[in-house]
Amino acid sequence: MSGLLIRDAAILTMAGEKPELLSGDIVVRGSAIASVAGRGEAAQPGAEAGAGEGWQVIDAGGMLAMPGLVNCHQHAAMTLFRGYSDDLRLMEWLETKIWPAEARLTGEDVYWGTMLAIAEMIRSGATTFADMYTFMEDVARAVSETGIRASLARGLLFLDRHGEERLREARALHEEWHGAADGRVTVMLGPHSPYTCPPEGMRKVLALAAELGAPVHIHLAETVEEERQCRSAYGKSPARYLAGLGLFAEHQVLAAHAVHLSEDDLDLMAGMRGGISHNPVSNQKLGCGVAPVQAMRARGIAVGLGTDGAGSATTLDMFEEVKTAAWLQKNRAGDPTALTAYEALRMATREGARALGLDGRIGTLEPGKAADLILVDLRKAHLTPRLDPVALLAYAAGGADVDTTIVNGRVLMLHRRLLTIDEGEVLGQVEARARRLIYG
Numbered sequence: 001m002s003g004l005l006i007r008d009a010a011i012l013t014m015a016g017e018k019p020e021l022l023s024g025d026i027v028v029r030g031s032a033i034a035s036v037a038g039r040g041e042a043a044q045p046g047a048e049a050g051a052g053e054g055w056q057v058i059d060a061g062g063m064l065a066m067p068g069l070v071n072c073h074q075h076a077a078m079t080l081f082r083g084y085s086d087d088l089r090l091m092e093w094l095e096t097k098i099w100p101a102e103a104r105l106t107g108e109d110v111y112w113g114t115m116l117a118i119a120e121m122i123r124s125g126a127t128t129f130a131d132m133y134t135f136m137e138d139v140a141r142a143v144s145e146t147g148i149r150a151s152l153a154r155g156l157l158f159l160d161r162h163g164e165e166r167l168r169e170a171r172a173l174h175e176e177w178h179g180a181a182d183g184r185v186t187v188m189l190g191p192h193s194p195y196t197c198p199p200e201g202m203r204k205v206l207a208l209a210a211e212l213g214a215p216v217h218i219h220l221a222e223t224v225e226e227e228r229q230c231r232s233a234y235g236k237s238p239a240r241y242l243a244g245l246g247l248f249a250e251h252q253v254l255a256a257h258a259v260h261l262s263e264d265d266l267d268l269m270a271g272m273r274g275g276i277s278h279n280p281v282s283n284q285k286l287g288c289g290v291a292p293v294q295a296m297r298a299r300g301i302a303v304g305l306g307t308d309g310a311g312s313a314t315t316l317d318m319f320e321e322v323k324t325a326a327w328l329q330k331n332r333a334g335d336p337t338a339l340t341a342y343e344a345l346r347m348a349t350r351e352g353a354r355a356l357g358l359d360g361r362i363g364t365l366e367p368g369k370a371a372d373l374i375l376v377d378l379r380k381a382h383l384t385p386r387l388d389p390v391a392l393l394a395y396a397a398g399g400a401d402v403d404t405t406i407v408n409g410r411v412l413m414l415h416r417r418l419l420t421i422d423e424g425e426v427l428g429q430v431e432a433r434a435r436r437l438i439y440g
């Protein structure tokens, strides 16, 4: 079997409750991690493995290896709308800008927009993303070709005549793509939100989720407006509305945002399978508020981090989410000990994997896990001195410090060069397509 030897790295496994820093080699066989700094397959030391035919060796001296980042909430193809309409309220942004432009989207637009997002994610250290959008077979094609890992959901809305058609597309996506691309693609069902899914539609989605055994990816309690609207329509908070339909008790759920939750809402969600995607940059940019992350974590709910689409968040750099998540919770609590650097990094890796239901496969550097990892080059002015790599990664590092990105044992970026994407073509395609979508 071919393999990969990462030689002489500082290694942050993210496996323990406390930071665990090792140094040495990481051996990857096929798609999986075989050993980490001598732990794992003892009989075949890295040097010996690396000497063999078909082995790739990466010298990681001066670099830190850590699990690839998990971006828990994305609308990847919305890179097409990056910087197009900022500084608007969410509903106004959707209704006057985004939905009209999206009505002109084709599958090819979505493919190229997703390719751009994937290029940016690989460049900034994200190795897995959870996506909800339209033309998902084109998203799946981009995921398959580029080598990244993704959990995909066809966005389901029931405000027009096309609800049933979208549901059929969701079923077809699951049949065709769940477990595809060497297991890198998994499929969820994506009822967009409480405000776009009235009870009748929501029940159909949940029946299909139960039939397929698929997790449910949904926006939840993102804005005060949503909360008000839900109370006036159903006399309940968004979380209670969904709980009443059996969402948290009966399904594995990935709930995005979860900003406006009461204690009562949080109690309803305690014990849920799956978790939350906390999207602090998007929330701050849209003035949505600060999610009660500490209260969620205190109830044992997995809280991962996401960027949301580039249409709203503008950037897909997960290192920004790590910083912002920590800073917001410290400010919310008025306490700098709240949400530590290591906890924020755990949210970006292991907790995110748990929120996606993928923690058995990814999220830590341990023998047997899929080889999804990044090398961060620490030989930089803003990352010196290296007294506490955890603090540097959480508070000083940025996506541009990622040197090498590996998914499922395959090197997707080596020393800042993308190996599976023709970046020049992607940039050109998106520039032209964005102009057509917006200016006609």
Ligand SMILES: [Zn+2]
Pocket: 073, 074, 075, 219, 256, 308, 309
């Ligand atoms: Zn979203």
